[in-house]
Amino acid sequence: MSICFYRGTFMPLEECRIPVTDLAIQRGVGVFDSIRTYGKNIFALKEHIERLSESAKRCGMEAEKIINELPDIIKKGVNHDSAPDGDMVVKAYITGGCINDHGHFPEPDFFVIFEEAHVLTSEELRNGVALKPIYKERPFPETKSTNYLAGYMTMRGAKPNEFEALYIVNGEITESSTSSFFLCKDGKIITAPVGKVLRGITREILITLLKENNFVVEERCPLESELSSADEAFISGSVKEILPIIKVGDQTIGNGHPGPVSQHIHKLFLSNLDRWM
Structure with missing residues (x-):
């Protein structure tokens, strides 16, 4: 109950x-x-x-x-x-x-x-999901307010596999409606810096784990133009943990399937949960 x-x-x-x-x-x-x-x-x-x-x-x-x-x-x-x-x-x-x-x-x-907790389905984790781009700035991005109207309105008419909205401002990707966004490209993990996005708790923990395990992390806004050459992408959040992204709008990410990097990072996250309990 x-x-x-x-x-x-x-x-x-x-x-x-x-x-x-x-x-x-x-x-x-x-x-x-x-x-x-x-x-x-x-x-x-x-x-x-x-x-x-x-x-x-x-x-x-x-x-x-x-x-x-x-x-x-x-x-x-x-x-x-x-x-x-x-x-x-x-x-x-x-x-x-x-x-x-x-x-x-x-x-x-x-x-x-x-x-x-309504956790992700095995199908979503196995197949990944798409995001629907929204070309505007999120209001008060550093504050976790109850105002999610922009994201909800964007999802009107969304395709069946579009999981949530992705904010893109002047060609820069910031975050999705309820998640932090990560792009994997050329051996680097790229994610927008705090100040332009909400201080995601899972995001911070992932960055700590990635650096501890010798990943190269760039805290800058991924560019929309980089999506076509990206290897993988994923979003993170407290309930969803790590969810692979296979498409943004009409742009397929990588080969259109969840890749080994996001899967490895998810396992790394799960194996370190006890540190934050």
Whole structure:
């Protein structure tokens, strides 16, 4: 069963209610973070909470008290009798609350959802997926806000194999709707730098592992023009881990199949999970 923590109480998710006066509803003022568990083991909790704190500060939310409470709440929720069995995704939301003081939110609210993790299918991992390009800048890329409207609108009319949208700005690839993007080319792993993209937690862990294992990592925006000569591409995220990309728009990546580099990196990631539990 999916559960939610709100205002001091764990409850079935469908019973949770927040006020219609909350600025998350009225003006879309909200930030969140998604945290994966492997069974009851929480992946990179400290790193996710730090990023959530950064997002809240950028939005003008006075959320220090909430941030300090969240680790204990999340640990209790994961081990709650009514929590889902198996792997979970924990979504911690901080909303603007009901007071807007000229773009400053002195009384934010929060809730935490505990749901079954819907992991990638074996077919998606085996065959890879495509991304649909979106030629615009992501709003506030360094903040993990609840505003995913641009990505959702781009996916209208998407082809069956198009997994999510990929942001491309002036020929530079930044990130996809819910993931960090990596391009494998000429023996290098290329990914956009923080400042132009969200500080992906799985992205940071992958960069650490890649450098430890003598991969050459370039933190720059891959170019759209490089897609045609790339060997492989993949995206990363807390729930999806590593997912091979075989096509962007009409451009096939490599031979159109998941390659050995992304598969090796996925195995490397899985073999080091314990370091971030």
